[in-house]
Each structure stands twice: as C-alpha cells, then as structure tokens.
Amino acid sequence: MSETVKQDHAVIGKSVPKIDGREKVTGAARYTADLKFPNMLFGKILTSPFAHARIISIDTSEAEKIPGVRAVITHKDAPTLKYGISPARWDENIFCIDTVKFVGDKVAAVACIDEQTCYKALAAIKVEYEELPAVLDPLHATDEDQPQIHPEFVRNINAEIHQDFGDVEAAFKDAHYVRTDTFVGNRTYQTPIEPHTATSMWDGEKLTVYSSTQSPHYFQYYIAREFGLPMGDVRVLKTYVGGGFGGKLEPTGLEFGGAILAKITGRPVKMFYDRAEMFAHNRGRHRQYMTITSGVDKDGKILGVHADFVMDGGAYTSLGIATAYYAGAMLTLTYEFDNFRFDMLRVYTNLPACGAQRGHGAPQPRYAFEAHLDNIAKDLDIDPMDIRILNARRPNTTTPNEFLVNSCEMKACLEKAREISGWDEKKGNLPKGRGIGVATGSFVSGAGYPIYRTDLPHAAAMIKVGEDGTAATLYTGATDIGQGSDTVLCQMAAEAMGYTYEQMKIVAADTETTPHDFGAYASRQTLMSGAAVKQAGEEVKAQMLEIAAEMLDFPAVDLDIREGKVFSPGNASVTLTFEEVARHFFVNRGPLVGKGSYTPPKLGGKFKGAAVGTSPAYSFAAQVSEVEIDEETGEINVLDVWDVHDCGTVINPALLEAQVHGALFMGLGESIWEEVKFDDKGRILNPNLSEYRIPTAVDMPVVHSALVDSYEPAGPWGVKEVGEGATLPTMGCFRNAIFDAMGVSINSLPLGYEKVWRALKERREEGPAE
Amino acid sequence: METIDDTRKTTAGPKPKRYVIDLTVNGDPRTVVVKGNALLVNVLRDELDLTGTKKGCELGDCGSCTVLLDGIPVDACLVLALEADGCDIVTIEGVAAHGELDRLQATFVDKAAVQCGYCTPGMILSAKALLTKNPHPTEPEIRAAIAGNLCRCTGYVNIVKAIAAAAEIETAATESGEAR
Ligand code: FES
Ligand code: FES
Numbered sequence: 019m020s021e022t023v024k025q026d027h028a029v030i031g032k033s034v035p036k037i038d039g040r041e042k043v044t045g046a047a048r049y050t051a052d053l054k055f056p057n058m059l060f061g062k063i064l065t066s067p068f069a070h071a072r073i074i075s076i077d078t079s080e081a082e083k084i085p086g087v088r089a090v091i092t093h094k095d096a097p098t099l100k101y102g103i104s105p106a107r108w109d110e111n112i113f114c115i116d117t118v119k120f121v122g123d124k125v126a127a128v129a130c131i132d133e134q135t136c137y138k139a140l141a142a143i144k145v146e147y148e149e150l151p152a153v154l155d156p157l158h159a160t161d162e163d164q165p166q167i168h169p170e171f172v173r174n175i176n177a178e179i180h181q182d183f184g185d186v187e188a189a190f191k192d193a194h195y196v197r198t199d200t201f202v203g204n205r206t207y208q209t210p211i212e213p214h215t216a217t218s219m220w221d222g223e224k225l226t227v228y229s230s231t232q233s234p235h236y237f238q239y240y241i242a243r244e245f246g247l248p249m250g251d252v253r254v255l256k257t258y259v260g261g262g263f264g265g266k267l268e269p270t271g272l273e274f275g276g277a278i279l280a281k282i283t284g285r286p287v288k289m290f291y292d293r294a295e296m297f298a299h300n301r302g303r304h305r306q307y308m309t310i311t312s313g314v315d316k317d318g319k320i321l322g323v324h325a326d327f328v329m330d331g332g333a334y335t336s337l338g339i340a341t342a343y344y345a346g347a348m349l350t351l352t353y354e355f356d357n358f359r360f361d362m363l364r365v366y367t368n369l370p371a372c373g374a375q376r377g378h379g380a381p382q383p384r385y386a387f388e389a390h391l392d393n394i395a396k397d398l399d400i401d402p403m404d405i406r407i408l409n410a411r412r413p414n415t416t417t418p419n420e421f422l423v424n425s426c427e428m429k430a431c432l433e434k435a436r437e438i439s440g441w442d443e444k445k446g447n448l449p450k451g452r453g454i455g456v457a458t459g460s461f462v463s464g465a466g467y468p469i470y471r472t473d474l475p476h477a478a479a480m481i482k483v484g485e486d487g488t489a490a491t492l493y494t495g496a497t498d499i500g501q502g503s504d505t506v507l508c509q510m511a512a513e514a515m516g517y518t519y520e521q522m523k524i525v526a527a528d529t530e531t532t533p534h535d536f537g538a539y540a541s542r543q544t545l546m547s548g549a550a551v552k553q554a555g556e557e558v559k560a561q562m563l564e565i566a567a568e569m570l571d572f573p574a575v576d577l578d579i580r581e582g583k584v585f586s587p588g589n590a591s592v593t594l595t596f597e598e599v600a601r602h603f604f605v606n607r608g609p610l611v612g613k614g615s616y617t618p619p620k621l622g623g624k625f626k627g628a629a630v631g632t633s634p635a636y637s638f639a640a641q642v643s644e645v646e647i648d649e650e651t652g653e654i655n656v657l658d659v660w661d662v663h664d665c666g667t668v669i670n671p672a673l674l675e676a677q678v679h680g681a682l683f684m685g686l687g688e689s690i691w692e693e694v695k696f697d698d699k700g701r702i703l704n705p706n707l708s709e710y711r712i713p714t715a716v717d718m719p720v721v722h723s724a725l726v727d728s729y730e731p732a733g734p735w736g737v738k739e740v741g742e743g744a745t746l747p748t749m750g751c752f753r754n755a756i757f758d759a760m761g762v763s764i765n766s767l768p769l770g771y772e773k774v775w776r777a778l779k780e781r782r783e784e785g786p787a788e
Numbered sequence: 789m790e791t792i793d794d795t796r797k798t799t800a801g802p803k804p805k806r807y808v809i810d811l812t813v814n815g816d817p818r819t820v821v822v823k824g825n826a827l828l829v830n831v832l833r834d835e836l837d838l839t840g841t842k843k844g845c846e847l848g849d850c851g852s853c854t855v856l857l858d859g860i861p862v863d864a865c866l867v868l869a870l871e872a873d874g875c876d877i878v879t880i881e882g883v884a885a886h887g888e889l890d891r892l893q894a895t896f897v898d899k900a901a902v903q904c905g906y907c908t909p910g911m912i913l914s915a916k917a918l919l920t921k922n923p924h925p926t927e928p929e930i931r932a933a934i935a936g937n938l939c940r941c942t943g944y945v946n947i948v949k950a951i952a953a954a955a956e957i958e959t960a961a962t963e964s965g966e967a968r
Pocket of ligand 2: 211260261500901902903904905906907908938939940941942
C-alpha cells in the first residue's frame with residue numbers, strides 16, 4: 019500500500035490521553051446545566067398534549083399571578099418567522115400559532131425563580147384546544163382522506179426524490195436473477211445521557227447562549243436569523259457536551275424561547291429538557307419502509323439496484339431532507355454497480371420530528387441491503403462473504419451517483435474480517451442455534467456542502483504560541499461532544515508545528531473567540547477541521563524556521579522542528595529549543611500566530627440532490643458477528659463482533675477504537691431493543707430510560723476491532739472518518755447472523771426476541787423445512 | 789433533626805416546613821436547610837455547588853447521579869435529602885485526594901474510558917464501591933456493578949477495562965484492539 023503510510027510521525031498516531039480526561043474524571047468538567055449565573059431564572063416550555071389540534075385560546079393570566087413567575091410567553095411574544103435546519107423547508111414556529119402538530123409541540127414558556135415554580139406556572143396556563151384527526155401511519159399519510167398537517171405541503175409529502183442512474187430496467191433484463199425484498203426500520207432516539215440545556219442572557223443588544231450543542235455556528239446562524247440580529251451580536255458557546263449523536267445539531271425551543279424570556283426579564287434564563295421532553299423533541303432516526311430490488315449475474319455480481327423507500331418524518335422537517343437523500347445515496351458506496359434507481363417519499367405525520375442520528379439516513383437502508391444481499395447469496399448458493407468480496411468497491415472509482423472514492427480498502431476489510439473471525443471454519447459448522455453474519459458500511463468524512471448555502475470555508479483554525487513558547491493555544495470552532503476532537507486536533511496542531519501535545523491548550527466552539535467551523539456532524543472534524551489545524555500549525559512552523567535561521571545563521575531549508583526541538587537533520591551541533599525560538603520571535607516580531615482554513619473541492623454531479631452524500635473521502639468497514647439464539651425464547655445473544663475499518667491514517671488509535679466500540683454499541687441497541695413506541699393518540703409510550711432500552715454493561719458482546727492500512731489523499735496526513743461509519747454494518751450483520759443460525763429472516767428492526775420467537779414458531783407450524 | 793416551623797401563611801396556604809440537616813460531604817461537615825421534598829442530588833448540585841454529580845433522567849434509570857451514601861452507591865435523584873441526614877456522602881469531587889487522581893480515575897483516563905464524560909462520575913463511584921467491597925472482582929462482577937450506570941458513548945468496553953486495570957485483574961473478554 020501507499021508509501022506515505024509509513025511516514026514517521028512524532029505526535030499523531032499515538033494514543034495520548036484525552037486533553038479533558040482529568041477534568042472529566044474529577045467532576046470538574048462543567049456542562050451547560052452546571053453553569054450558574056447571578057440572578058439566573060429557570061425556564062420551561064409548555065407542550066401540546068394532542069398530536070393534532072387547533073389552538074382556540076391561551077390564557078396565561080393565572081400563571082402570571084403565581085409568586086415567583088417572572089414571564090409567561092406564547093407565540094404573541096415571539097417572532098413568527100418560520101425556522102428549521104434544512105433551508106429548503108423552514109416549517110417550525112418558536113411557539114405554535116394555529117395548530118399543534120405532535121404531542122410535545124411548543125405552545126408557551128415560563129421563566130421563574132426556581133424549577134418548582136415553573137411546573138406550577140405551566141399547570142396554570144389554560145389552553146383550549148379543538149382536537150383534530152391525526153396522521154399517525156406514515157404509509158397512509160399521503161392518502162386523499164388524511165388530514166393535512168402543513169397547508170403548504172399537499173398530501174403530507176415533505177420530500178419526494180426520484181433519482182435514476184444508468185439503466186436499471188435493462189440491468190434487470192440482463193440479470194441471471196432478480197429479487198425483491200421489503201424491510202421496515204425503527205424509530206430510535208439518540209439518547210445522549212446529558213439532557214439538552216441552554217442558558218441565554220442579553221447584554222444590551224447582544225445575546226449570549228450557552229448550549230449543549232454540536233454546532234455553535236448553526237445555532238448562531240439560525241438564532242441571529244430568527245431574531246433579525248447581526249451574527250456578531252449572537253454568541254453561542256458550549257462548555258462540555260454530554261453526547262449528541264445528531265440530536266443536538268439544531269437549535270430548539272430552549273434557545274429560541276430562552277432568548278425571548280431572557281430579553282423580557284432582563285435576566286439570564288436557564289432552559290432544559292427532562293428525559294421525557296428529550297424524547298418528545300426527538301430528531302432521532304427516521305423509521306424507513308424499504309423495498310429493494312436487485313439483479314445479479316450468475317456469479318452474484320450486482321448489475322442494478324432499485325431502492326424504493328418511504329420515511330416517516332414526523333411533524334417537521336428538521337434535517338430530514340438530507341436524511342431522505344442520504345438514505346439512497348449511501349447505498350452505492352460499498353459495492354460497485356452501475357445502474358441505480360432511488361425513489362423516496364418523506365412524509366409528514368403527527369409524531370415527533372425525526373432528524374439526523376449517527377450514520378444519518380444510511381443505517382436502515384444498509385441493514386435492508388445487507389439482508390437482501392444475503393437472501394440473494396442464499397438463493398444462488400454463494401457464501402455471503404464471497405458475494406461481498408466479489409462486489410466490493412475498489413479505490414479510485416466513481417459511484418453511479420457520482421461520488422468520487424479515492425482510498426477504499428473494502429475488499430481488504432472483508433478479507434481481514436474473514437480471517438480474524440474464523441469465518442471459513444465457522445460458516446456452516448457452528449453448533450445448532452449459533453450463526454455468523456457479515457455486513458459492510460461506508461460513510462462520509464464530512465459533507466461536501468454545508469447545511470445552508472454559504473461560501474464560508476468549512477473549517478478554520480488559529481494557533482497562538484505563548485510569549486515564552488512554553489504553551490500554544492489552538493482556537494477552533496470544532497466541537498468536541500465526547501468523541502475527542504479537542505484531543506485529536508491538538509495532536510495535529512503539535513505535529514504540524516513540531517511541538518509537543520502536552521504543551522497544547524485549546525479553546526474551542528465559541529463563536530466569539532474561535533474561528534468559524536461548522537461543528538460536529540457528518541463525521542467531518544478529523545478531516546476538515548484537521549486540515550485547517552494542519553495549515554495553521556505549518557504556518558507557525560514556517561515562521562519559527564525563518565527566525566531560527568536568523569538566530570543560528572543557518573539556512574532555513576536545512577532546519578526542522580520536531581517535538582519542541584529545532585535542529586538540522588544534517589548537523590547535530592545546530593540546535594535550539596522551541597521555547598527559545600518562540601520567545602525570540604515574540605520579542606522581535608510580536609505574537610506568533612498561525613492560521614488555516616479548509617474548503618472542500620467542488621464535488622458531485624449536476625442532478626437534483628447531487629450534493630448530499632458528497633465528501634472528500636469515505637470510510638469503509640466490514641463487520642462479522644456471531645450470535646446464539648435461544649430457540650425456546652427467541653433471545654438473541656451476540657457473542658462476538660469483529661469490526662475491520664478502513665479509516666485512513668489514525669491520529670489516536672485508542673480514541674479511534676473507542677469510537678468503534680461506541681458506534682457498535684449504538685448499532686447493537688438499535689438492532690435488538692431500541693424503539694420509540696406510540697399509543698393510538700400519538701403519545702410516546704416509553705419516553706424514559708427503563709422502557710426505551712439502551713444496552714447496559716451486561717449486554718455488550720466481545721468486540722474485536724482491527725484496521726487495514728490505508729491512506730486518504732484528500733485528508734490531512736491521510737485521515738478519514740470513523741465515528742459514524744461503524745454504526746452502519748451492525749444491524750444487517752446481526753440480522754444475517756440470525757439468518758445463518760436459524761434460517762429465519764427478521765425483516766424489521768429492532769430484530770427483537772419476540773420477532774425471532776414468532777418467526778421460529780411460524781416456521782415450525784409450516785412444517786419441517788430444509 | 790431540627791425543624792423550622794414557619795406558621796406564617798402565604799397566599800398558597802401554610803408555608804411548607806423546612807428541615808435542618810447535617811451531612812458530611814467528601815469529609816466536609818455541611819448543614820443545609822431543605823424542604824421535605826428536596827432531593828439529595830439537587831442539594832448537592834444547587835446548594836453545595838458540587839456539580840460533578842450529574843442528572844440524566846431524575847428517575848433512577850441512568851445512574852449519572854450516583855454518589856456513595858455511607859459507602860453504598862445510590863442514585864441521588866431517588867434519595868430525599870432528609871434521608872441523608874447524618875450520613876457520610878462521597879461525590880466525584882471527593883474521590884481524588886489532595887489533587888492526586890485516585891487509581892480508578894487514572895485508569896479511566898489511561899484506558900480511554902471517558903468520552904463525553906457525562907456518565908463518568910457515576911461510573912467511577914459505582915466502581916469505587918465495588919472495589920472497596922471486592923478488590924479483585926471478576927469481569928462479570930464488574931459489569932454487574934455498573935449495569936445501573938448507562939453510558940451512550942463507550943459501549944462500556946474501555947470502562948470495564950479501566951476498572952479491571954484498577955483492580956489489577958485480567959479481562960479476557962474485553963480484549964480488543966488488534967489494531968494493525
Ligand atoms: S439522574 Fe438519577 S438515575 Fe438518572
Ligand atoms: S462517556 Fe458519554 S455517556 Fe458515558
């Protein structure tokens with residue numbers, strides 16, 4: 019493989035401890051809810067108890083009389099400009115005006131001297147509703163007789179996609195075998211352990227918002243837009259964020275409502291969701307209904323694919339337009355085929371809005387496709403591993419939807435997974451009740467285009483070296499929500515400067531002090547923010563070398579800096595410390611500062627929706643899992659998982675592996691247990707952490723993770739993503755292992771013990787098979 | 789326990805009773821005046837400014853608010869402050885002594901067991917209680933001890949490794965990272 023892989027790095031490629039590790043293990047790390055400001059009030063939002071209803075009247079007078087209530091607001095106090103994160107469909111109001119559209123929709127808000135008074139005040143607000151029929155079944159949302167949720171979106175169609183590449187019909191005609199399968203996904207929720215919180219305060223006309231956000235920039239942009247403020251008068255910053263996974267990417271009623279309450283009261287207002295409110299706000303994974311047809315030749319080579327999907331968007335768009343495109347777009351990555359058709363309907367329902375959850379729209383379609391491919395392999399009597407290796411994408415190829423793939427070790431990932439899992443020994447030879455399955459996944463390393471149209475660079479960074487050179491501070495808008503970007507970016511800064519990681523400090527994710535960056539989504543920061551940081555570090559290094567050359571009276575081109583030492587590779591006697599040179603620089607030239615920015619190249623085709631799924635680079639992964647099924651109960655016990663990743667150059671192996679564990683674990687939960695359930699009134703049945711079942715420490719299988727060598731030319735030092743890609747193969751992988759173990763196909767998520775049990779029962783009743 | 793009986797009437801009826809309670813928190817003697825319904829987690833966070841104790845659900849489901857009450861790990865969101873009167877409480881802020889990380893804290897950093905860190909205080913305290921009682925637990929014992937502490941970031945793999953490392957035991961089942 020590439021020569022560059024063997025580069026000798028001083029700081030990157032090492033598992034340095036996290037820069038914020040100490041603060042987090044001692045309890046010193048402050049999250050938004052831990053911040054207190056003088057004179058601070060507490061705020062809560064009153065939400066709709068109905069899935070669909072007309073608001074007849076709102077009477078806040080009783081609430082206002084309660085001692086300790088400082089403000090009660092409704093839509094009358096808020097801008098009526100609609101907002102949303104997808105510019106194509108701004109469809110939310112800060113507070114509902116005419117109708118409420120799901121159980122949990124925002125109706126009013128209060129600011130009070132303490133939390134208890136908030137609940138009293140909320141209970142005292144009288145809202146008269148006229149209940150309307152609700153759309154609860156996405157598959158019937160577009161029927162003529164269904165109520166209309168948003169007047170401007172006829173038949174509740176939020177987005178309709180038809181993409182056609184190559185000639186799918188001809189491919190099916192030429193195919194040796196064509197098969198159609200239908201699968202159904204589940205509504206899941208990101209479930210970060212930290213609830214959303216935002217504390218807003220005004221200083222004259224300037225608004226400051228501390229928020230548990232994945233992207234201070236998008237918050238700043240949308241808050242400024244909503245209130246008609248210059249962006250410079252809106253400061254958004256985060257402290258520590260307790261996980262996001264896509265759920266904290268867009269501003270909520272906490273920021274919008276909090277800003278209004280803070281303005282009216284002239285005091286800081288802390289707004290927060292409790293766990294049930296988090297579930298209601300949602301923005302979690304869309305449930306997709308997925309029909310896939312593929313044609314293959316007699317060896318199993320895929321000739322064409324038609325994906326025909328419907329997704330339940332809930333009451334608002336959120337990031338769902340992108341989700342809808344991602345659902346199909348990402349299907350073309352792991353296997354090569356030329357003919358692809360993608361049809362999608364994203365429909366509105368009177369349920370909580372869905373958005374971007376780890377892997378965005380891709381994991382459920384990936385599950386469907388991997389399951390479908392195993393069905394084909396079985397019909398044609400081909401080993402599931404072989405059919406994947408046969409079709410695996412190669413490097414330097416272009417997908418039918420015009421994604422340029424540079425580095426790609428899909429085949430190597432599969433081969434390594436085959437080897438380390440003992441696939442060949444196990445396949446067909448496992449004891450009764452045990453099975454082994456394989457699946458693949460691929461994800462973007464940052465979106466090729468920002469969420470709203472702008473020519474701002476995607477990332478920028480600044481490094482300031484202290485006057486005596488003993489410390490350097492990286493200023494970056496990149497947002498560490500737990501994944502470790504602060505650490506990784508400091509490693510990259512130190513590497514580029516020739517400095518040490520231990521001397522790095524960081525200021526991140528504050529729209530006022532740090533340079534612009536779009537934040538944490540679409541697995542973008544290692545590649546994109548990293549590219550900006552590298553450039554900033556190199557600029558520091560170049561200035562250091564220039565002045566060191568003067569100090570030493572030695573040509574700059576013959577000097578280098580590494581781990582805090584300035585030296586000449588050819589002359590051991592020539593040496594200075596980083597500190598000496600930096601101090602000399604400061605004394606003679608002023609602050610030593612480096613800056614960098616990153617804009618991806620123009621990517622993608624010209625067709626409608628071509629931008630979604632474009633990226634400078636794609637990660638690839640293969641997973642194999644071994645499961646054991648209890649035939650009596652249907653219980654699914656995942657024994658081992660082998661994950662093999664192609665994620666380019668690794669900056670911090672320990673953190674990378676930790677990302678794989680986390681992604682896998684999230685995939686495990688979604689595969690087997692997790693599902694947000696509703697009653698026939700659109701109310702969530704399980705909005706808590708005991709009935710919405712995320713995996714606990716006793717559920718985790720043994721995880722074996724491995725990497726294959728790869729180098730991504732589009733990324734700084736050859737990097738690409740890992741955090742989301744590892745979620746993708748998991749669901750299909752488990753489904754396929756169950757299929758191998760028991761011969762039954764579970765065609766909906768979560769796979770669930772009961773579904774396995776029912777499938778086994780059904781098969782028994784049909785009489786002996788195979 | 790001393791009760792502050794306030795007979796003055798408010799518009800909402802008689803004023804609720806207040807109670808004076810004594811706690812030892814991380815070795816510090818503390819006296820606080822609370823309402824009968826005050827939760828320990830809120831007293832720690834809001835009155836004593838010990839915000840290292842987190843709230844993830846306030847229903848006893850997530851374990852983020854775990855503290856040691858007379859050495860026993862409890863969900864502080866399920867404990868009335870009144871019940872803790874006279875008790876010895878350890879929060880995450882009391883785990884490191886004199887600025888030196890406790891062994892568990894050090895292994896959590898070392899083994900990359902911390903991502904967002906929100907579950908970390910509760911995790912460490914549950915682990916601490918385990919190792920105090922059972923210095924050399926088996927891996928299933930470790931997993932059982934933290935089963936009430938939810939983490940959404942790590943998949944628990946490195947957390948189990950960190951606890952095992954602090955206890956100096958081998959955990960075959962967490963072996964991973966055959967990187968390259
Ligand atoms: S906050 Fe106490 S258990 Fe979740
Ligand atoms: S590290 Fe984020 S919840 Fe555990």
